[in-house]
Amino acid sequence: MPNSCKEIRQELVDCLLKSDCVVVKRHTVKECLQTENTDDVPRECHSIRRSFFECRRGLLDMRTRFRGNTS
Template sequence: MSCKGLLAKYAECIRKTECMAVQKRDLKDCMADKAPECETYRYALYQCRRGQVDARSRIQGNKGY
């Protein structure tokens, strides 16, 4: 399974934050700030990527996505 959908949603959320909209900073810099409004997407992306490494969930598939 791929985490592309979650990555796209997380990047879209970061683009809407004050960091990118007002301050015009780089996407990578804004991701490092860990915006609280995008925390759920960041955690879901982390769980998805972790599931790709874990052998048991790699066979069974990521849960909930």
């Protein structure tokens, strides 16, 4: 994975590791990402997940592939 998305990915993992989904309910990070129950995962984690998605999508977009991600 390119360096431009690694920081966002790590931030997402750290956020999920602190969430009730992992700490209280003892789910894995992967299970918390796939779950539809948003009460156990804070809004901050959802916004970080969206940023990570946008970063990954930017890597596949041919227009930004040559210029690189802006963030």
